[in-house]
Amino acid sequence: MSINSTAAAEIKAAAKAKSGRKTLKAVLFLICFVLFFAFFAVPMGIANMMNTMMNTAYRLLMDTTLYLMAIAVIVGALSAVLTEFGVVELINRVLSPLMRPLYGMPGAAALGIVTTYLSDNPAILTLADDPKYRRYFKAYQIPALTNLGTSFGMGLIVTTFIIGLGTAGGEHVGLAALCGNLGAVCGSILATRLMLRHTAKAMGREAEAEPIDPAEQTSEPTEGKGNGLMRFLNAVMDGGKKGVDMGLGIIPGVLVICTIVMMLTNGPSETGAYTGAAYEGIPVFPWIAEKLDFILHPLFGFSSSAGLSVPVTALGSAGAALGLIPGLLQSGMANTNDIAVFTAMCMCWSGYLSTHVSMMELLHSTRFTAKAILYHTISGLFAGVVANWLFKLLMLIV
Numbered sequence: 001m002s003i004n005s006t007a008a009a010e011i012k013a014a015a016k017a018k019s020g021r022k023t024l025k026a027v028l029f030l031i032c033f034v035l036f037f038a039f040f041a042v043p044m045g046i047a048n049m050m051n052t053m054m055n056t057a058y059r060l061l062m063d064t065t066l067y068l069m070a071i072a073v074i075v076g077a078l079s080a081v082l083t084e085f086g087v088v089e090l091i092n093r094v095l096s097p098l099m100r101p102l103y104g105m106p107g108a109a110a111l112g113i114v115t116t117y118l119s120d121n122p123a124i125l126t127l128a129d130d131p132k133y134r135r136y137f138k139a140y141q142i143p144a145l146t147n148l149g150t151s152f153g154m155g156l157i158v159t160t161f162i163i164g165l166g167t168a169g170g171e172h173v174g175l176a177a178l179c180g181n182l183g184a185v186c187g188s189i190l191a192t193r194l195m196l197r198h199t200a201k202a203m204g205r206e207a208e209a210e211p212i213d214p215a216e217q218t219s220e221p222t223e224g225k226g227n228g229l230m231r232f233l234n235a236v237m238d239g240g241k242k243g244v245d246m247g248l249g250i251i252p253g254v255l256v257i258c259t260i261v262m263m264l265t266n267g268p269s270e271t272g273a274y275t276g277a278a279y280e281g282i283p284v285f286p287w288i289a290e291k292l293d294f295i296l297h298p299l300f301g302f303s304s305s306a307g308l309s310v311p312v313t314a315l316g317s318a319g320a321a322l323g324l325i326p327g328l329l330q331s332g333m334a335n336t337n338d339i340a341v342f343t344a345m346c347m348c349w350s351g352y353l354s355t356h357v358s359m360m361e362l363l364h365s366t367r368f369t370a371k372a373i374l375y376h377t378i379s380g381l382f383a384g385v386v387a388n389w390l391f392k393l394l395m396l397i398v
Helices: 002-044 046-084 087-103 109-118 123-128 144-150 155-163 173-203 228-263 284-291 293-300 305-314 318-322 325-330 336-349 352-362 366-397
Strands: none
Touching (some): 002 046, 046 123, 046 228, 087 109, 087 173, 109 123, 109 144, 109 155, 123 144, 144 173, 144 352, 144 366, 155 173, 155 318, 155 336, 173 336, 173 366, 228 352, 284 305, 293 305, 293 366, 305 318, 305 325, 305 366, 318 336, 352 366
């Protein structure tokens, strides 16, 4: 009887201790939660803070996530057609000798590079959701698609924008854009290789990649069935529907994460006062970048510490980062060398803090999210360094 009483007392004490730990965690979280919002509320005002938060989320929803959904639908339809008619298999065979030594990925991964370069990071999710595409990959390679695709996100848009600067960007703006693209390629290789090294240890190298939806494992294959027109139409519709699902899945991560990032990047309105408008905030990231200028300047060669605002803003939105460049050029705070670095880092990072969380969630790889973000941070810095010194070297030759 005494033994049972002692055991019961121990169980009760353990339960009480567990409850105490939970209470402590809740209190600590509540304190951090209040301090976080107080950090914005004190300088901005509570009303302005809430209005900015809601307005920023709304603008991101209308200007960013719906655009990404449209991209996902188009890319989903395109990838389904390419897969249905065997183009992906052809790409896999032709490019495997190149992709495996560089990236440690099958040749089919090159299609992910092309689609994200032509559109944006989440385009690769629509490919990864296709069981016919996933069959070319091992299970440990699937999470690395996030790093691979993000490294080339908005590549065409960024490059076109940079070249479009024309004489404002300097005499060698085309060469700067080329160096930036090469820097992004180097960053993508580093990010993908680091991620593969981690996932291979955690998952092994032999397991096959299974469909995200288990029901698709038993679905009857449609490849080769029906006439060409019907196969084309069915593939387009099925791929487009998957794009819609992907677009919806991206929305929470982009709105929540990017709103926070933008509010930690931008300052008040042009008048110097907070108005509650979208994209206002406390410029914490630029402040940190300015304090680290003595390290970052030798690496990236920025002509002014103001140039650091471009890659910092690219953490949340590459499009927003591009919008800063003309003003920097007009004020003389950026030059052609800076443009090479801007191109590399805007491409390689391309808003990864806004999309990595939701992308890893949709790939059912959330346990690797922290590593994916860490490795992509390193690779973006590496891309900027490569672009900087490559442009300097080519300018010596030119």
